[in-house]
Amino acid sequence: MECVSGGGGPPMNTDVSGIGVRVSFYLQTLFLSCLTLRSGSLDEITGALYTLLATNTAMAVTALILGFLPAPQISLHDALVVFYLLFLSWVTVCFSLTACAKFPSSAESTREKHQVKIKIICLHIFSIIQSYTIFAFALAVLITAKTFGNNPDCNPNAVVVLFRPFSALKSGRIVCWVFIVLVVLLYTAILIWDYFPPVPQPVRDWIKKRVTKRAPDPESPDIQPERPPQEDAPGITRRRTTLASKDPVDPRARGPQPSTYDLQIPWELIIKIILVVVVWSLTVMNIELLIRWNNFSPSGGQPWQFGQVLPLFLIVLPLVSLVNAFREPPPRPPKMPPSYV
DSSP: OOOTSSSSSSEEOHHHHHHHHHHHHHHHHHHHHHHHHHHOOOOHHHHHHHHHHHHHHHHHHHHHHHHHHSOOOSHHHHHHHHHHHHHHHHHHHHHHHHHHGGHHHHOOSSHHHHHHHHHHHHHHHHHHHHHHHHHHHHHHHHTTTTOOSSSSGGGGEEEOOOOOOOEETTTHHHHHHHHHHHHHHHHHHHHHHHHHHHOHHHHHHHHHHOOOOOOOOOTTTTTTOOOOOOOOOOHHHHHHHHHHHSSSOOOOGGOOOOOEEEEEOOOOOOHHHHHHHHHHHHHHHHHHHHHHHTTOOSSSOOOSHHHGGGGGGOOOOEEEHHHHHHOOOOOOOOOOOOOOO
């Protein structure tokens, strides 16, 4: 295989970065984000979240295997597309897991709270496995970037994209190193903070003895007695008395009030969904620009094969859950008591 004349990459491996795989990632992340904002059922979110977690883990493991075979089956250009797709999915998973923290507090009985906590713990364990699998793939590609893949001669032509192309082996590699290391360290620190065992009781008692101050004795001569509040001037007192003596206006004396209609438009939900769609669109745009500016060689195979069609079936469950969530009536905000001015 040869690189495209004038700079570019080898033919694309459609099993890991083809159009069917990309569409599956795009729609799964979008559906899961909207479902997390709209749904009030943990089971609906859990089903879509497990599907995306399995997809991310399988993609990272597959890319690692295909990239480090004795005869690699993917190129550095394919690995960059996979990295962008996994980054989009990883951020979506973190966003959804954060939103799932609201469900234990909404459970009514103690048994329901216990079941919800078990489900969330299982999701967190699966997400940790997924995260470190993605980190391992990203670090492996960064370490072996110059010789990675089945066409290392094309690697100097690879570019990374953030609204414009950058050389993948020069400035892009440095930025990716800084970004990946910071993300791994921050993610690990958050895990340690969340799952670190609490401070033992003797240590807390010792801290309490050292930090807690003794309350002052009220009979101590050092304590100054509180001064009585000063009386207002006569004019101010009369003014306050006059205002306080007025009787509130009887609402019935105002006559018939105009009827108001509650349109029941969840503006907060709409704004959040718009923000999610905007960020998602920008990320998808960068991934497609990455493919365009990497100038893949045309492959002789058919674009829609088994490896392209199969990932599209993974969007069925998130789509069904999203439709069911939007068919339910939106949560109504609490009514405020009428105020009469």
